[in-house]
Amino acid sequence: MKSEDVLEPQLEALDEDLLTIHDTVNQEYKYGFVTQIEADSAPKGLTEDTIRFISAKKNEPEWMLEWRLKAFGHWQKMEEPHWANLHYPKIDYQDIIYYSAPKQKPKVNSLDEIDPELRKTFEKLGISLEEQKRLSGVAVDAVIDSVSIATTFKEQLGELGIIFCSMSEAVKNHPDLVKQYLSSVVPITDNYFAALNAAVFSDGSFVYIPKGVRCPMELSTYFRINAENTGQFERTLIIADEGAYVSYLEGCTAPMRDENQLHAAVVELIALDNAEIKYSTVQNWYPGDKEGNGGIYNFVTKRGICRGVNSKISWTQVETGSAITWKYPSVILKGDNSTGEFYSVAVTNNHQQADTGTKMLHLGKNTRSRIVSKGISAGFSNNSYRGLVHVGKNATNARNFSQCDSLLLGDKCGAHTFPYIEVKNNTAVVEHEATTSKIGEDQIFYCNQRGISTETAVALIINGFAKEVMNKLPMEFAIEAQKLLAISLEGSVG
Amino acid sequence: MLSINNLHARIEEKEILKGINLDIKAGEVHAIMGPNGSGKSTLASVLAGRPEYEVTGGSVEFLEKDLLELSPEERAGEGIFLAFQYPVEIPGLTTTNFIKTAVNEVRKYRGQAPYDAVQFLKLMREKMAMVEINQSLLSRSLNEGFSGGEKKRNEIFQMAMLEPKLAILDETDSGLDIDAIRIVANGVNKLRNKDNAVLLVTHYQRLLDYIVPDFVHVLYNGRIVKSGTKELAFELEEKGYDFIKNEVAQEA
Numbered sequence: 001m002k003s004e005d006v007l008e009p010q011l012e013a014l015d016e017d018l019l020t021i022h023d024t025v026n027q028e029y030k031y032g033f034v035t036q037i038e039a040d041s042a043p044k045g046l047t048e049d050t051i052r053f054i055s056a057k058k059n060e061p062e063w064m065l066e067w068r069l070k071a072f073g074h075w076q077k078m079e080e081p082h083w084a085n086l087h088y089p090k091i092d093y094q095d096i097i098y099y100s101a102p103k104q105k106p107k108v109n110s111l112d113e114i115d116p117e118l119r120k121t122f123e124k125l126g127i128s129l130e131e132q133k134r135l136s137g138v139a140v141d142a143v144i145d146s147v148s149i150a151t152t153f154k155e156q157l158g159e160l161g162i163i164f165c166s167m168s169e170a171v172k173n174h175p176d177l178v179k180q181y182l183s184s185v186v187p188i189t190d191n192y193f194a195a196l197n198a199a200v201f202s203d204g205s206f207v208y209i210p211k212g213v214r215c216p217m218e219l220s221t222y223f224r225i226n227a228e229n230t231g232q233f234e235r236t237l238i239i240a241d242e243g244a245y246v247s248y249l250e251g252c253t254a255p256m257r258d259e260n261q262l263h264a265a266v267v268e269l270i271a272l273d274n275a276e277i278k279y280s281t282v283q284n285w286y287p288g289d290k291e292g293n294g295g296i297y298n299f300v301t302k303r304g305i306c307r308g309v310n311s312k313i314s315w316t317q318v319e320t321g322s323a324i325t326w327k328y329p330s331v332i333l334k335g336d337n338s339t340g341e342f343y344s345v346a347v348t349n350n351h352q353q354a355d356t357g358t359k360m361l362h363l364g365k366n367t368r369s370r371i372v373s374k375g376i377s378a379g380f381s382n383n384s385y386r387g388l389v390h391v392g393k394n395a396t397n398a399r400n401f402s403q404c405d406s407l408l409l410g411d412k413c414g415a416h417t418f419p420y421i422e423v424k425n426n427t428a429v430v431e432h433e434a435t436t437s438k439i440g441e442d443q444i445f446y447c448n449q450r451g452i453s454t455e456t457a458v459a460l461i462i463n464g465f466a467k468e469v470m471n472k473l474p475m476e477f478a479i480e481a482q483k484l485l486a487i488s489l490e491g492s493v494g
Numbered sequence: 495m496l497s498i499n500n501l502h503a504r505i506e507e508k509e510i511l512k513g514i515n516l517d518i519k520a521g522e523v524h525a526i527m528g529p530n531g532s533g534k535s536t537l538a539s540v541l542a543g544r545p546e547y548e549v550t551g552g553s554v555e556f557l558e559k560d561l562l563e564l565s566p567e568e569r570a571g572e573g574i575f576l577a578f579q580y581p582v583e584i585p586g587l588t589t590t591n592f593i594k595t596a597v598n599e600v601r602k603y604r605g606q607a608p609y610d611a612v613q614f615l616k617l618m619r620e621k622m623a624m625v626e627i628n629q630s631l632l633s634r635s636l637n638e639g640f641s642g643g644e645k646k647r648n649e650i651f652q653m654a655m656l657e658p659k660l661a662i663l664d665e666t667d668s669g670l671d672i673d674a675i676r677i678v679a680n681g682v683n684k685l686r687n688k689d690n691a692v693l694l695v696t697h698y699q700r701l702l703d704y705i706v707p708d709f710v711h712v713l714y715n716g717r718i719v720k721s722g723t724k725e726l727a728f729e730l731e732e733k734g735y736d737f738i739k740n741e742v743a744q745e746a
Contacts, residue, residue: 441545446582449542450596450652451570451603460595464586464635 042099048072051199054099058168058202061175071188071198078192084355085384085416088260088297088324096231096262098200153217161210164219167235170206177208181239185268185305185332193264193299193326197233201266204234209244209275218474220249231262238268240275242308247278249477260288260323264299273308273335278316280473282481285321287488292351292380295323302329306338306364314341315358316472318481320488323352328386330359333367333395340369343469345481347462347488348381348413357387357418362398362428371402374466377413378489384416391428398428406436407465409458409489459486495520495691496541496561496660501552503540510536512716513552518660521688525702526695527727528713529735534695535579537713538664541693542576543569557659570596571603573659573690577649577666584636589648590618592636593655600656621654625681643674650681661685662693667701679704699731712738 042053051072055065080091157164163174170178188198205221223234240246263285269277279302288295298321304313315329331340342358360369369389377383383406391398406415417434439461447457462485463470470478496518503511510533518524528534540547541554543566554561556572564572584592597617598608609617622629627647637645646666653661663682667675682705686692694705702710702724710727712720714735719742720726730738 440582442582443584445544445566446578446584447592447596448566449570449576449578450592450656451567451600452596453567453599456595456599460587460592461584464584467586 040101041097044097045094046096046098046200050098054200054202057099057101058171060168060171063175063179064171067183067188068199071195072200074189075192075195075199078195080192084326084386085382085418086324086326086353086355088353091260091262091297093196098231098233099202101202157215157217160213160216162213162215163206163208165206167201167204167206167237170237174206174208177239178206178237181237181268181270183268185270185303186266186301191301194266194301197235197264197266197301200231201233201235204236204265205238206236207238207246207248209240209246211241212243213241214244215246218247218249220251222251231264233263234265236265236267237270238277238279239270240272240277240311242273242275244272245276247280247474249280249282249474251282251284251477251480260295260297261286262297262299263322265301267300267302267329269302269304269313271304271306271308271311271313271335271338274310275308276312276314277304278314279304279329280477281315281317281319282473282477282484283317283319283321283325284484287321287352288323288350290350290379292323295352296321297324298322298327299324300327302327303332303359304330304340305332306335306340306367308338309335309364310337311335312339312341314339314343314472316341316343316469317345317356318466318469318473318477318484319344319346319354319356320484322354325352325354325356327356328358330361331369332361332363333369333398334363335367336364337366338364339367342369342371342373342387343472344373345376345466345469345485346374346383346385347376347485348378348383349488350379350381352379352381354382355384355386357385359388359390360400362389362391362395362400365394365396365398367395367398369398369400371400371404372468373402373404374469375404375406375415376409376462376465376485376489377406377415378409380412382414382416384418386418386420388420388422389430389432391423391425391430393424395425396427398425398430400428400430402430402432404432404434405465406434407462408436408438455486458489462486462489495557496693497555499553499555501537501540501554502550503536503547504550505536505547509550510547510716511540514713514716514718516711516718518691518693520659520691522709523686523692523694523705523707525707525710525724525727526693526713526718527697527699527710527730529739530697532713533716534697534713535664538576538662538693538695541569541662542566542574567599568603570656571600575653575656575658575661577646577653577661577663579664579666579668581637581645581649583638583640585638587636589632589634589636593618593632593652596652597655617655621651624684625651625654626677627651642669643671643677646670646674646678647681650678654681654685657685658690660691660693662695664695665697666694667696667698672700675701676704699727702727714738714742 042050051068055068186194188195207219209215238248269279271277285296285298306313313331319325329342333340340360346354346356348354357373358371371387373385375383375385385404389400404417408415415436419432421430423430443461444454444457463482470481473481498514498516501511501514514537526534540549549562594614601608631644666678707724710722710724711718719738
């Protein structure tokens with residue numbers, strides 16, 4: 001029967017959705033614990049010596065140290081940008097610890113050798129490092145504070161020629177690839193936070209998918225800030241060679257602390273001819289408490305280049321954490337017929353501020369881009385979309401579609417949209433749509449009248465609002481992300 | 495089942511219900527009629543617990559409980575259902591998902607185990623046939639882009655799914671053509687039984703050709719000024735509401 005075909009899968013997905021909504025409403029930030037573990041840290045502050053210290057700790061080759069010092073030189077001449085719609089006290093860059101690593105044996109040969117405390121930490125976060133227990137087939141790289149702790153499924157991936165390891169290992173074992181691609185998309189001079197990252201970055205993930213290989217599992221990195229007064233500066237580099245495909249996920253959490261902590265990451269993606277990279281983020285850094293104390297300052301530069309013809313890069317992000325978010329995952333559409341996508345849900349509650357969006361730079365012919373941004377603001381928060389669509393003079397037949405929707409909960413929060421459009425080729429078609437809506441008392445009452453509590457009604461409404469983006473997430477993440485939306489907005493209506 | 499006693503209610507500073515008395519027993523269908531602005535929809539909203547309305551006096555007992563003490567979702571759990579005059583839209587939330595949440599929340603309130611997908615699907619099929627609703631409608635976002643008739647049919651479908659004790663239909667016929675009214679009314683008639691009751695709020699007599707009431711009440715200026723059987727509805731249709739207004743004026 002036809003109706004069965006349509007309804008049943010829909011209902012199955014539904015059961016899980018509802019379960020998670022019920023389980024998670026009324027929860028607060030549950031990742032706020034601190035692991036008591038001895039750490040090996042650099043002294044506070046940032047000088048050339050700090051950079052030499054980091055580089056030495058990581059036994060880096062000379063070229064890497066020089067690259068860092070060059071970045072540091074640029075950074076010293078730069079000024080912190082203040083054009084975003086964000087307000088925060090001045091950051092004292094000399095009051096931050098730039099390197100912190102859990103003390104453990106210098107080299108871990110197998111997962112069994114990981115410090116049990118660390119293993120417990122990741123278990124508490126719902127991340128299993130035990131390969132045999134991973135049913136869903138996600139390979140994980142776990143990064144705590146400044147270093148990568150473990151990467152799973154390495155051998156299986158190795159058989160296909162896929163490299164999935166920490167950046168530190170890549171610098172040692174794959175220097176040619178690193179030299180060729182590192183800072184090829186985000187130059188060390190790109191912006192203040194990118195330069196800072198290049199100078200002090202401690203670890204991150206490295207992925208290389210060889211020609212014609214479809215990576216058979218989701219690759220994922222889990223970032224965790226643990227130590228106090230520490231900044232986290234990770235750097236991720238993903239290269240999909242000709243005809244390759246990879247789907248990559250990243251997740252992040254941090255303990256609850258009263259002071260702000262700085263996170264300045266850089267992610268670079270490179271897609272060669274006919275390659276595709278799908279990059280998904282669920283960002284849940286500690287957002288600060290209800291009064292706006294503490295929380296992570298999240299200044300991130302993410303950029304991909306569709307270098308080859310017919311290549312595709314797709315960013316999907318669910319941003320619920322951080323006190324401050326400054327982040328614009330972008331795509332340079334250089335190859336002809338290449339495609340860039342940006343799907344975003346950004347939630348701000350209490351005193352959180354987010355200024356996030358994307359840049360789509362159309363350089364090649366017949367390039368396409370699609371932007372879907374959903375901002376949800378509650379409490380006293382401020383949520384801004386900032387996006388640039390640029391069509392270069394040689395980008396014949398470029399197409400862009402942008403949609404920016406904002407949903408407001410309450411009347412003390414703000415939603416802002418800053419779209420920038422630059423078109424230098426008259427064959428381009430650029431469309432922009434924007435809407436702002438409020439969760440209406442009518443909608444809540446309608447749900448109440450059907451027996452649905454206000455908390456569940458809000459969860460249903462926001463999940464409906466964000467659905468188009470949530471559908472882009474891999475299954476394992478979609479459920480986690482739905483839970484996060486419900487938790488982040490807990491107590492914001494009613 | 496329902497006993498309304500000297501009920502007063504206002505919205506902002508304006509008093510709208512000025513002493514309503516009404517008793518509804520299981521198995522009965524009551525129709526509330528009256529001119530625009532007489533307080534018909536207010537009565538429906540107050541019974542469902544709409545927060546904009548403030549009850550300033552009187553009492554409402556429903557199945558031996560003080561209805562006014564209960565939240566809107568508790569009232570739904572107890573078996574009150576309101577078919578809205580203007581059903582809201584919720585983009586991105588499928589109608590099926592919404593109804594399943596509602597059904598299971600109500601079951602939870604009643605201490606029953608939630609339906610799993612298979613049980614729910616079975617119930618849905620049965621009720622879909624009963625109210626002649628197209629299943630493609632149920633896969634769409636709740637009421638989004640629905641025609642007036644589709645929205646009302648969706649209300650009746652939800653009523654069928656939730657199996658209320660007391661169904662309040664707030665101007666369910668407004669804006670519908672005669673075919674749509676007939677389908678909606680057929681649905682309501684099929685759902686009637688000796689254990690439940692229906693309160694129809696309507697401006698026109700025509701709905702009562704299809705759902706035949708046991709009692710008709712005329713609401714005017716916040717009070718029930720006249721009660722009778724279905725014959726009263728014909729009288730109103732014939733003479734218009736002015737005759738009620740005149741009667742009231744004479745009594746005063």
